[in-house]
Amino acid sequence: MAARTDEIAPGATSLAAAGLPPLVLEAKDALALVGSNALSVASASLAHRRTALVAARADLVAALTLEAIGANLSPLGATVLAARPHPGQQVSGRRIREVLADGDLAQGVRPTASLQDPISVRTVPQVHGALLDQLDDLERLLDVELSCAPDNPFLDVDTGAFISNGNFSITGIAVAFDALRIGLAHVAQLAERRVAILVRQLRQGVPLVGQVQHVTSATGYVTPLILAQTASALVAQVKHSATPISLSGTTVGDGIEDHASLAYPSIRLTEVALDHVERLFAVEALLAVTVIAVQTRTRPCRLAGPVQRLRQAIVDVTRRSQTTAEVVDWVVEALRREQRGDDLAEMRAPVTPPPVSWFDRDVARHDQLH
Known part of the structure; x- marks a missing residue:
């Protein structure tokens, strides 16, 4: 008899009701199912x-x-960046110059x-280069994790011995991602400060009514001050997330499982x-x-090709927006599409659904009955 959807049933009964054969586990499959390393390394x-x-x-x-603020580009020169030859800053400087x-x-x-x-x-x-160097280090770490055998116990093929060990610990990944968020926070801090520079240019000597009029023609009723406050809130959240989480674990399992890397939460x-x-x-x-739209009304100039393409893409998507939140969401998508030379879709792990508690089931059943 098929199990009712509002009742808990044994796995075999549910599989039969769905017409699915039970999974037959082979070597290492059970460990992969109950362990979190595979999920952590993949994510x-x-x-x-x-x-x-x-x-x-x-x-x-x-x-x-x-381009918008007419910055002095000499700090981006290949010669000056090569004087301190960290790989990341060479890459970042070259990309911006291009x-x-x-x-x-x-x-x-x-x-x-x-x-x-x-x-x-x-x-x-x-x-930005510091973040790129972190990514290089993390890539080397992941190369090892994706190609290793973190089994416990470990089977030594040469001797036939099973050896209890701690190769399952992926503290390196946890620490690397804690550090990565600090790198991201520094990048975010720079972006928020540049937002302040742009806002200052738009607001300088212009009353609030004038600001709204200026912005309406380019981006659809988004005032600089609102965006500055949004940037402030966003950078605050990024900085807050930079707090290391891998140090927050507690002892479980009667003192035997007395250390957890917390790689997945990181x-x-x-x-x-x-x-x-x-x-x-x-x-x-x-x-x-x-800023570019306001400036080009009085001082037209030739923008760099990629800048002009990105500018047009942003103007196009903002014309379809109805709210400030929609404007920002559309620009996020425009930036992703404009990232040329990369045929991969945005990479992200699927969100893990929260566990369903007995209380949740009781509430759902009550709602169905009433």
Whole structure:
């Protein structure tokens, strides 16, 4: 007899009702089902890929802002960055130079606005590069984890001995993702400070009514001050998530399981931080496009090709929006689509559903009956 959907039934009964044969486990299958390492390593690999995409997006959005404010581009030069040859900052600087290469600002046709810009502008390759170096270290760690045998007990094939061990511990992944969120937080801090620079340009000497009128033509009724407050809230959440979670475990299992890496919670918290960072980049890009729109009315100039494409993509999507939240969401998607040269979809692990408690079942059953 088929089990009712509102009752708990043995697994065999439920499988039979669904017409599914029971799974026959083979060697190591049971351990994989009850252990969390496979889930953690797989989720870590997806989160690593997504972070790499977001890091590339960070360079693209920063380049958009540099173009908008007429930044001094000399700190991005290959020679000056090579004087401190960390691999990450070389990559970040090169990507930004490539984005800006064919515009009037990079060609020297448009004068720079100042001799020395704020730190959030002139240290972009260094701060973004630190995150890229972290990603390189994490990739090497994941290469090992994806190719190893973390079994306990371990079977020594040569001697036939089973050896009790601790290779199941993935503390390295937990610590790496705790550190990765700190790197993301520094990138977010720079973005929020650049947002403040853009807002200052839009608000300088312009009353609130004028600000609304300026922005309406470019982005659809989003005032700079509202976006600045949004950026402040987002960066606060990213910084809060940077607190290490891998040190928060407790002893379980009567003192035998007396250490847990908490790798999976660390990975999931990183996914949340990435969501906030992407929305922060959308706010920065939205304001940068608005600054460019205001400036080009009086001082037309030739924008770099990638900047112009991104600007047009943002203007197109904001015309379809009805609320500030929709504007930001559409810009997030526009930034993802504009990330050329990458044929992979946005990488992220599926959200794990929360466990269903007896209380939840009782409430659901009560609602069905009444």
